[in-house]
Amino acid sequence: MINTPFFLTFTIGRSRQYILKSIGDFIRDIKNENTIAYGKNLEFKHKLSLFDGRSARLIALIADEYEYGGISAARTNRNYFYYSNALANKALFLSKRGLDVFFDLYQDQEIRMEAADMAQSVSLIAANPDIRFKIDFSKENQCLALSTSMAQLIGLGGEKHQYILHRGILHRTTEGYYKTLGPMIGAFSGAAKNAVLISKEDATRFMTFLYPRLKEHNLLDGDADIYDIDADYCPLVKKLYFDVSKGDVLCKVLFCYGEQAINPLKDESPKKSRNILAEYKLVRGRNQDC
Numbered sequence: 001m002i003n004t005p006f007f008l009t010f011t012i013g014r015s016r017q018y019i020l021k022s023i024g025d026f027i028r029d030i031k032n033e034n035t036i037a038y039g040k041n042l043e044f045k046h047k048l049s050l051f052d053g054r055s056a057r058l059i060a061l062i063a064d065e066y067e068y069g070g071i072s073a074a075r076t077n078r079n080y081f082y083y084s085n086a087l088a089n090k091a092l093f094l095s096k097r098g099l100d101v102f103f104d105l106y107q108d109q110e111i112r113m114e115a116a117d118m119a120q121s122v123s124l125i126a127a128n129p130d131i132r133f134k135i136d137f138s139k140e141n142q143c144l145a146l147s148t149s150m151a152q153l154i155g156l157g158g159e160k161h162q163y164i165l166h167r168g169i170l171h172r173t174t175e176g177y178y179k180t181l182g183p184m185i186g187a188f189s190g191a192a193k194n195a196v197l198i199s200k201e202d203a204t205r206f207m208t209f210l211y212p213r214l215k216e217h218n219l220l221d222g223d224a225d226i227y228d229i230d231a232d233y234c235p236l237v238k239k240l241y242f243d244v245s246k247g248d249v250l251c252k253v254l255f256c257y258g259e260q261a262i263n264p265l266k267d268e269s270p271k272k273s274r275n276i277l278a279e280y281k282l283v284r285g286r287n288q289d290c
Helices: 023-032 053-076 080-087 096-106 175-188 200-216 276-289
Strands: 007-009 011-013 017-019 035-039 042-045 091-093 110-115 118-125 133-138 143-148 154-157 162-166 169-173 195-198 236-245 248-257 260-262
Touching (some): 053 091, 053 096, 143 200, 162 175, 169 175, 175 200, 195 200, 236 276, 248 276
Antiparallel strands (some): 011 017, 035 042, 133 143, 143 195, 248 260
């Protein structure tokens, strides 16, 4: 998902646009300020001062990516050589850094995108996409069913940001949102009917680790009662007991699951499922405060 190749092709002109057939020649013409004709109605000296502000910044990005980006791309993307040969000189592969710069340049604008047999206008928006998952309990299979109606997603990885292409919008996502959604997209890519079944054995781990993150980023449409699927699951309750001994204040910490209390400083294996992530955060915070 993150290694999806992203290429740019360019046109140049005023009232009429001409396809830029060779990026390398264009960069050399800019550096040497050559006079070049693209057709009967377009011939000019290639000086940066003749381009508008955004176009001049785009040319700077093209030059940087053409001279340095290809080396980085070849090292980080195994698809680079195939696509660079297939598209010859008219397409520019964007490095991770280049993708971030390009997005900044065209944020809140529309670009033309072509993929396979599809062509559409794509808006560049710095916001998380509105994608929702639904959790149901399957009594027949005794498991959780996680489903979604989301359309096919394409992920792009920048140097500082992560992106998701969804329904005609290229979203620059927040870090926490992408870390949560990214693995979900991978899981659903080969799923039948856009649904993934979570077994009884995995339900507790799902509710402990992934469920809170899905809820935090507003990715859930509905809830399932965890007690329906895992009778051994109980929420973690933290209890503190204070005492005074010889002028010192003592504190005893217990992690409680239902009626069972666990001393976090001892190696205990309770019958009920434990929320290891929450326990770890509490113990780590307690040690840092000492």
